[in-house]
Amino acid sequence: MADPKVGGQAVIEGVMIRSSERIATAVRAQDGGIVVRWQSYQSLAKRKHWLDVPIIRGAISFFEMLVLGIASLNFSAEIATRDDKSRTVSETSGPAPTAGGSDDPKKGKGGFGTVSMALTMLVGLSVGVFFFLFIPLWISRALGLQKGAVAFNLVAGLIRVAMFVGYVRALSFFPDFRRLFEYHGAEHMSIYAYENGDELTLENVRQYKTFHPRCGTSFIFIVAILAILVYSLADSSYQLVAGSMPPLFNRFVLHFLLLPVVAGSAYELLKISARHTQRWWWRVLAAPGLWIQHITTRSPDHAQLEVARIAIWSSVGMPLPGTVRIDNG
Secondary structure, X not given: XXXXXXXXXXXXXXXXXXXXXXXXXXXXXXXXXEEEEXXXXXXXXXXXXXXXXXXXXXXXHHXXXXXXXXXXXXHHHHHHHOOHHHOOXXXXXXXXXXXXXXXXXXXXXXXXXXHHHHHHHHHHHHHHHHHHHHHHHHHHHHOOOOOOHHHHHHHHHHHHHHHHHHHHHHHOOOHHHHHHXXXXXXXXXXXXXXXXXXXXXXXXXXXXXXXXXXXXXXXXXXXXHHHHHHHHHHXXXXXXXXXXXXXXXXXXXXXXXXXXXXXXXXXXXXXXXXOOOOOHHHHHHHHHHHXXXXXXXXXXXXXXXXXXXXXXXXXXXXXXXXXOEEOOO
């Protein structure tokens, strides 16, 4: 049976797929071949059962995916821009690789924890927090809404959504990002085929749409909705204790500290809604995320679908074609 927890993201010239036991990133190299890096992985919430509780496990999963996503992007950038002459012997020799790629389990764990990755993540998060958390708060205050918790956070939430839509729309005009969106479509189509139990032939995968309700864009919209509720309650609680609404900086700090709660709650809601895809309220909840995927996904070619299905095969431990190179250095 297909693993219901399979998910992933598009990377540079490739796709990263995460199953319940492995993470695999497949990338198209400059010479046309496919290079795979995989690692055995189990969420901290699964390894520490006392953390496997609602909201906490969602917050943990959110930050884990941030780290793993950046690591996969770094790997894909390295492979997609690396000259074929720099390949090592370990990448090109030996029998046809499997998803493990090596009899040495330690090799499946390397390459994901570098200082540069940590710095990239820190800078990226800082910029993201400033633009998508602080700027909407500042605009709402400039509009004179600071005295009302619900109105203030409703407007700030709408501003965040507008900024996000404008951001991804602007990216879609760049050829490199349009190609990334094609791999995003390949990821969704391949996951859909896998979840439905189809053999991952290119013909079968091609039958599916590029839109998937569990996509990260759907998650972002759920986060935006829940943020309005959580932040409104937080501001009202602050007012009850302090006697007035929090000033801008205090509001920013309070909302930032509650971000894991919002992300964890969104994770739980997305997880629950995945079991009720035929309900009307689920269609309403999923509609904004599916709509934005008209921008963030594009129809892939066969070569891109090939990369996506290789990533799925590797993530679930299936044997890979002999032409695939394993790079777990």
